[in-house]
Amino acid sequence: MRVCAIIPAFNEADTVEAVVASVKPHVADVIVVDDGSSDGTGAMATRAGAACLRLERNRGKGFALRHALASIACRDYTHVLFLDADGQHRAEDIPRLVEQGRATGADLVIGARTFDRESMPASRHFSNTVGSGLASRLVGQPIRDSQSGFRLVRLERLRGLRLRACRYEFEMEVLIKVCANGGRVTHAPVALVYDGGRARSKMHPIRDTVRICLWSLAYRYLGA
Numbered sequence: 001m002r003v004c005a006i007i008p009a010f011n012e013a014d015t016v017e018a019v020v021a022s023v024k025p026h027v028a029d030v031i032v033v034d035d036g037s038s039d040g041t042g043a044m045a046t047r048a049g050a051a052c053l054r055l056e057r058n059r060g061k062g063f064a065l066r067h068a069l070a071s072i073a074c075r076d077y078t079h080v081l082f083l084d085a086d087g088q089h090r091a092e093d094i095p096r097l098v099e100q101g102r103a104t105g106a107d108l109v110i111g112a113r114t115f116d117r118e119s120m121p122a123s124r125h126f127s128n129t130v131g132s133g134l135a136s137r138l139v140g141q142p143i144r145d146s147q148s149g150f151r152l153v154r155l156e157r158l159r160g161l162r163l164r165a166c167r168y169e170f171e172m173e174v175l176i177k178v179c180a181n182g183g184r185v186t187h188a189p190v191a192l193v194y195d196g197g198r199a200r201s202k203m204h205p206i207r208d209t210v211r212i213c214l215w216s217l218a219y220r221y222l223g224a
Contacts, residue, residue, distance in 0.1 A: 009085035020048035022091035062165030107183035111150030111190035
């Protein structure tokens with residue numbers, strides 16, 4: 001397995017350097033997509049040793065991830081690891097995802113969190129509870145954490161998919177389309193990191209959850 005980590009980042013200068021440094025020992029390469037940041041995020045990522053792709057204006061998480069996937073289309077990676085730049089994902093959990101992918105041969109390994117309402121921000125608890133319930137119905141198997149941005153995907157499965165998500169619906173689009181094309185999904189347990197509220201979600205709890213649900217239905221039933 002040759003894994004490339006892709007990290008979308010929008011104004012994450014406070015955390016991105018530490019995130020890149022912690023991830024590098026576990027993967028072949030790290031790519032940070034600076035999604036129109038104004039705080040020096042890209043410079044911090046480069047200083048930490050990541051390859052940095054710069055978008056001139058903020059285009060959204062899904063667009064940033066698709067941009068990075070296009071940039072590695074001809075590289076010799078077997079898997080891509082997605083994670084966030086705000087420090088909520090622990091690098092020490094990466095081997096769990098990689099080993100689960102290796103042991104099961106799954107095409108998508110989701111880093112599944114325990115939904116503890118007391119330790120999880122309300123917006124993320126709401127969006128993940130609703131999203132996971134919907135995802136389980138749409139793909140016909142239990143999905144424990146549909147909106148987890150911490151996941152390992154076999155690149156061969158992604159190369160044949162027409163991905164179009166621009167924002168937080170990206171995770172559901174990949175999940176639905178991988179399953180629709182016969183891909184295998186499994187989970188690996190990962191820790192919650194919401195230390196002192198530093199890893200605050202940029203999601204709008206109502207607007208973005210509704211958007212995710214509507215796009216999920218379109219991906220599943222309308223072939224969007």
